[in-house]
Amino acid sequence: MKKFTMAIVAALMLATVIPASAAQQRGGLMGGLVGCCFGIRTAGDYNDGKDISVREWLRIVPIVGFVVAILDTVDGYHGVTRSELHASEPSYF
Numbered sequence: 001m002k003k004f005t006m007a008i009v010a011a012l013m014l015a016t017v018i019p020a021s022a023a024q025q026r027g028g029l030m031g032g033l034v035g036c037c038f039g040i041r042t043a044g045d046y047n048d049g050k051d052i053s054v055r056e057w058l059r060i061v062p063i064v065g066f067v068v069a070i071l072d073t074v075d076g077y078h079g080v081t082r083s084e085l086h087a088s089e090p091s092y093f
Helices: 002-022 028-038 040-047 054-058 062-078 082-088
Strands: none
Touching (some): 028 040
């Protein structure tokens, strides 16, 4: 039963990746993983062709994610926009 379930999961993953790559657009498995890990807003930005911020990647790390959340709160309070954030950081990913 486990092998059958894993085969179905693998087939579904492949089915979501193939149409996205064939149409040369973002989405599919990577867009789904971005939405699962970072939320719908980041997934929408990723699917629009925008890069994912370094701070959003750091949110996955347990203790560092808490510090990044505090920094995001301070930047939000000061009115920093997403475009300003992307312009001020180097592109690693």
